[in-house]
Amino acid sequence: MSITADDVKTALSKLVDPNTGKDFVSSKSVKNIQIEGADVAFDLELGYP
DSSP states (O other), X not given: OOOOHHXXXXXXXXXXXXXXXXXXXXXXXXXXXXXETTEEEEXXXXXXX
């Protein structure tokens, strides 16, 4: 079974940003999901310094 972008988003939707109280997916902080085999990379853009 291979990893999909939806799998990554589902996992990240369970992580809540302590500064905003929102999960990283619904706050649209997760960008540019890349999957190569079992390796996953993504950009996390936070809306604050």
